[in-house]
Amino acid sequence: MIRGLYTAVSGMITQEAKQQVITNNMANANTVGYKADNLAIKKFNDVLIQNFDKVSGGKNVRNIIGSISNGSEIDETLTDFAQGLLQETDRETDFGIAGSGFFAVRRTAANGNQNTYYTRNGEFHVNNQGYLVTASGDNVLAVNMDTGAEGPVYVGNGKLVVDGNNDIYIDGTAQYRFRLVDFTDYKSLRKVGDNLYSGEAPMESNAVVKQKSLEKSNVNIINEMVNMMTVLRTYESNQKVIQSMDETLGKAVNEIGTVR
Structure with missing residues (x-):
């Protein structure tokens, strides 16, 4: 559950950075010779998931479940050097x-x-x-x-x-x-x-x-507006995931863990 929170938060951070790049592109749509930027996103290094629930020869041994990514991070900012009109x-x-x-x-x-x-x-x-x-x-x-x-x-x-x-x-x-x-x-x-x-x-x-x-600037204002809406919806999706996890953790602490 906690790992899921980190994953969702990393997604919000990268989407916020992407929104800043898009906003800068739109602000320079009329800047002479300006070249649009784009933010490249990559995933964090995968984390190995394992436990010791497996029993062999009367002893608990390591059991590898698989791997999972801890979310996304900013890779680099790429500039589109395509010719403007x-x-x-x-x-x-x-x-x-x-x-x-x-x-x-x-x-x-x-x-x-x-x-x-x-x-x-x-x-x-x-x-x-x-x-x-x-x-x-x-x-x-x-x-x-x-x-x-x-x-x-x-x-x-x-x-x-x-x-x-x-x-x-x-x-x-x-x-x-x-x-x-x-x-x-x-x-x-x-x-x-x-x-x-x-x-x-x-x-x-x-x-x-x-x-x-x-x-003229090579910024395509229509594409940038579409990208902005996509980023906004992705950000809101991550936000809802965090709210849902927070509510679940709250119930686990305040209701399930209550001594009756």
Whole structure:
């Protein structure tokens, strides 16, 4: 009976965590370049059930009944990196990626350290210093066509145009090329906030940058609503199991165990 309580409670805990993931997906249904998450659930390690009721040779010997799981637990959070729809805009600094890949951006910490992150959100703008940056102010990285060095994109007051080779033209002159990267194992990517990812061993991507376009979130709001209802009903089922067990234990303690 007590083991059943633990099993039902573990189910409620995992369903609550799944509900949080679904809620976050729905909240980011309109976030540019957002990729939906899904919670993977696994069972606890099986527990061996045995007793010593079996008698052999006048002695009680171990009798293996079988095994039982103690419930479920959270395994990992998986991200769906499927391509979102590209929606056309009228802004020259909006960019969408067609294919597998990420923009590389550089963030400067308060202590001066610089870290490189990756994003599918191409909703950029030119800051007061004339550099192409993200909504959070991180520098968008590109390769300088003259030096071959990687660094921020300086636009100034110039007109910015990107061609089919991902080359960035400033006032008609090709000066940069977007640094698009990809990864062999997307499971190594970790969300760090602000729609950014951290990852190791990036490689060059063959994706194409579409100017005046933004990639919409790949969240399917209808599926998420269905998943939310399923999680709610599963949670309520576990809750009713706990209530039933609690009532049974109450009777066992207060009625069956009463000395008359």
